[in-house]
Amino acid sequence: MLARRRMQRVGFLMVLPLLAVLLGLTMYPFGYMVYMSFFRYSLASWEQPQFIGFSNYLDIFRDRTATSSVSFTLLILAVAVPLEMLLGLGVAFLLRDTFGERVFRSVLLIPMMVPAVVAGIAWKMLYNFEFGPVNYFLSLLGIPKISWLGTQFFSRLGVILIDVWQWTPFVFLVLYAGLQSLPRDVVEASFVDGASGFSAFRYIEFPLLRPLLFVVLIIRVIDALKIFDIVYMVTFGGPGSSTHSYSFYIYKVGVSFGWDIGYASALSVLLLLAVSLLVNLLIRMLRLRETLEL
Template sequence: MSKSSRKIAILFILPVIIFYLVMAIYPFVSMVYESFTNLNLTIPHSGQFIGLSNYFAIFQDPLALSSIDFSAMVIYIAVPVEMILGLVFAYLIRGLKGEKIFRTLFLIPMMIPGIVFGIAAQMIFNYLFGAANYFLSFLGIQPVAWLGQAATAQFVIIFLDVLQWTPFVFLIIYAGLLSVPQDLIDAAKVDGANGWQAFLHVEFPTLKPLIYVALIIRIIDALKIFGKIYMTTWGGPGTATSSWSFYIYKVGVSYGWDIGYASALAVILLIVSTILVNILIRFLNLGEQLGISKEA
């Protein structure tokens, strides 16, 4: 490429670079700096450097610690259920009569925003006129305060997350199943394997990298769960359904305006997400599974 062509190319990409610096890099650097300050929008002349005080305060904050509990609950309950259901549905729908129709219908929940899911949940699980209690009445069961009790409110949030994101896992695994060479399956059947054995010993090993990728993506997204909580339970009752990201919103925007402390919470979330993803990549040996060598 000549120097003049290179200059023209740089001019074309320069607006994108500037936009990225202004909209992504600057806010990130600002957030990290503010996490070391006492910046509070309700206190005049705040914003002085206070070192690691905000970070030390996190470990003494019972609301932050309870947010960790619910975020962890979403990860170790909702994510495994989504992975299993996505795999099962991908296996069952493939080759089924009306496959394209079922596939399209199954993907609809994934295309609905979390806010809309929250509004629908408020109506469905309403104590007085919700559809859930209406159907329970046919079974002679007393109405349940779905959003007014800790256990049931947690169930509702996890149920909504599973309902919305199982299709995402399904889509990845389903695409992987369609890409498995038919010759391998035919060879297994010639050797006497039935459909389940062919899936278990031929198709499933080829799906492992995709399953691992879907798992990592879902864990990262589960750590950021916000919309359903915002529109459904507002973190309640008490702090039963308050996730870490929702607590950041409450501290920094909703009632606290404590930007310094909220920034520290956000930095902790970023650090935990990065460490967790790297541990998973190493533990699952994802680079080798995807055929990415270290030399590359």
């Protein structure tokens, strides 16, 4: 007993330096961010930080650009994420046990492996009004040229399409692996009993995949709320502020133009709270569904 306690104490002492570094690199910046969110502190001025309480948080609700960035982020969450889930699940189901499965699987994973900077530059050229391939192929169908990056509707649609293109392969990969791991004997038994492929998927495979679907959904929700790279590379928030995502607006306020550390900290704290509440809500929904099924 004494030897076990001594070994545990030695192990804790050996881990303690790494734990201290980890806490210093994570907890201290987080605590300092929360602390600075109650101050007026701009690096563009020579003034000392001034305590203003919850004024930064109240200013968020009066800031039109902040509310616009929230609406655009929620639009991505409401449109892009469901599309990615449906397309990923559909492709995983259709591609399973098909001829050339490995080749198609490798090709489908290419968008996920392309760095965001490269993807952003490529899509910016694809969306070019005069010489972009997208408008060229649309012209072959008799559709006039579209200003993909010049109008609010099409610029938002363009960002959503890029997000779907980039992250549908991730959903496909996870769900494809889940389908491959399902017990085949149960599905084959349903075929013997006269079930069709769709019925077997609906009543057997889909319920078994549901926990994995929730996990993928949670991951994609978190990523969608933090979307930054595509907006930065393709539209830079334009035209105007129509494609400002919430994370991109935090970057503009705190780093790019504003240098307003206090206000950017308040925006970041609200983003963290929103992500935490939404993820906890999804987890509770999953647990509630599991409880009802039991």
